Amino acid sequence: MTYLDERSDPSSASDVLDFFYATRTQTEKLTAPLSDEDMGLQSMEDASPPKWHLAHTTWFFEEFILKPHLPGYHPKDDRFAVLFNSYYVQAGPRHTRSKRGLLSRPSVTEVTSYRAHVEDALREAMIYDRFALEQDQLNALITLGCHHEMQHQELLVTDLLHALSYNPLLPNYITPQPAAVETPSETSWTSYDGGLLEIGHEGTDFAYDCEGPRHRVWLDPYKLANRPVTNGDWIAFMKDGGYDTQTLWLMEGWAVREQNGWDSPLYWWKQDDQWWTYTLQGPRPVDLTAPVVHVSYYEADAFARWSGHRLPTEAEWESAAAHTEIDGNFLESGSYMPVGRRDGLWGDVWQWTSSAFSPYPGFRPPEGAIGEYNGKFMVNQMVLRGGSCATPKLQMRSSYRTFFYPHQRWQMLGLRLAADQ
Template sequence: MSPPLKSHPAIPTNSRQKLIPDYQRVRNISLEICAPLMVDDYQIQSGVETSPPKWHLAHVTWFFETFLLEAFDPGYQTVNPEYGYLFNSYYQTVGAMHARAKRGLLSRPTVEQVLDYRSEIDNRILDFLDDCDESLWQQAAFRLTLGLHHEQQHQELLFMDIKHNFWNNPLKPRYLQRSQPAIEETGKLDWEQRPGGLITIGTDGIDGFTFDNETPRHQVWLEPHRLSSRLITNSEFLDFMQDGGYMRPELWLSDGWSHIRNNQWIAPLYWENHDDQWLEFTLYGLETLDPSAPVAHISYYEADAYARWAGKRLPSEAELETKMLETPVTGHFSESGVFHPQAGEGQFYGSLWEWTASPYLAYPRFKPLEGSMGEYNGKFMCNQWVLRGGSCVTPENHIRPTYRNFFYPQDRWQFSGIRLADDL
């Protein structure tokens, strides 16, 4: 098994001496994630929502070249003018882009050429940071910090996409060899009573880096409620399945029922039934399902149906944020080197992203960043749902109590799970 990924301190925006080594560390972690791959693995795209590992490595490099080097140097000459078309993701204000569904067809540039591109841009970025005028430093430092958090998001996507790629291979190859995992007990599901009232969530970004969708601070009214003490386990989700959960339309939202029927879903993603025994595909290959581990790779539709079956509901993002503000940001993150959720208690950070009952919408008085950076979050505030807390493949210093992740309700290739809430 590979060693844990290197952790690093919170990424600052005001110190040249700290930001430069942080840039190097974050960039190296992306290469560490890809180190177990064979060269053929870099090319695979197993679905429209996924991307080849090679594309991820090139895209985050293009991000730094486009939004830092080009943005701050009017006379900048790109490494390859065609890369802007190949590796732009969704920045319409920058220019045309290659179709997302066809990224797996890009056999050229080769993996070697992409790695050379990364190396060249890294050298140019470091030269730029060394020479950056003090009058531009704060702007450049913020843009670089945004790029590092952007790369951390793609590091998580690398784990997600590699897992999906390998699962689609009939050989079910391992990404890593698992060492003997620590055995943790999952206790009884308890409930914490939480008060209602007028509370404040969100951030004004004055204490460190935040994405624009976390802003601004604003007031929300909460009713008294309860939160479950841990995530729902595989064993508990099996009870739902054995009670006909996937066959009972009264438990499902209309769109969810149509989706599971059309796609013939009968279990969470990566579950396989072999001779009446449930197995789960992991980054360590196909393994016997651990009944005490949190159920993973659950869509919003499945999380909502389970909550209905249990006579409960999903928490709102405001309910989770108020709890997370009281909870230290510690948990099972990517630095642990165990890239699969483990049994345990609490689990408010790390382990699995937690679906909320909150649609992904703008906070009151939200203003996106200016220019192309305004395309980063704001334009996706439609038809998606908020998840909180991070996962076992999220870098620990990437997560904050105010962090808002978002996916479509049918998505489940991300490391997502279920926490329940209840009204008082």
């Protein structure tokens, strides 16, 4: 049995172990098409090499489960504690983030061996009940580790896209799939009454600490577009001078646009009077009906202003999504690019909101290094909702908050319009 297609959390030790192996297997599936040279690529400080993702997600299980809770555990290599720590200050020193691509050693083979070492130790300790920790606490930690790894599955493919985009050969990560020919749907709107509502995670299933506590918010009546903004919509914005009209932009956004020379989404270029884009399926003509992707918050905000609408708040998005089916183009579909062509709130692209990533009322991070997971990032970042074609479906729930800096574009970032009633 696999839990990657289930909506409830595993509870028994056997189920948790199945969940662990299903998650680990999915990560290895993502790296299967890559060469050793691909595995070491790092194109910028924000991104990490695939090999590092493999090792860091292994380090997480070792650092937070095996080392503190398995008596007699012996790490495969003590130096890995430094090499593969990301930002956990309380866990000790860290290798410089911008230099992860310089780690030609350990090799891919050694990292694979490291993964097997940790997996075998965890499995054996689970089977023979050797952990010095209550079963429910152990289950919670392993489940957290699996969800952490699923986050890195998404980062792995988007970091890889950024790295491969610098190759003049424009290589494809997977075999290109035929693009469907569809007629773009007209934008329609769904109205919501608003009122005094509750948002934030509820129940006992897994959620990150930043998704709670559940709390009340007041929403005035509002409406949301039935679909994300499409490439066709975006080209209309570009043709109308959207990238050249300063009054559409936030002051900081305009400065970033000028500094970087933005005149289109990331990975776009014009060739023979047609827009093209680079994807993990290689170069492709821009699909006018698919959701626009790889746009920053600044660009999304400028587009919304140009359209005469606005971005939704995260409370509006969550309230609208709370009772809708989680359906869309997620990581498991294997396309690794937005396809759209349907109504719905979920999948294809993350959707920028106008809400800053900040703590909910009453938020308190957990004690220890685990508490550094989200709380330390609650400044200068914006919340996105809805998941993307690079997000594992099991990660998604209406309360899920991802967050990025407003200038960032390399993730699968798009937008949906909102308006007041």
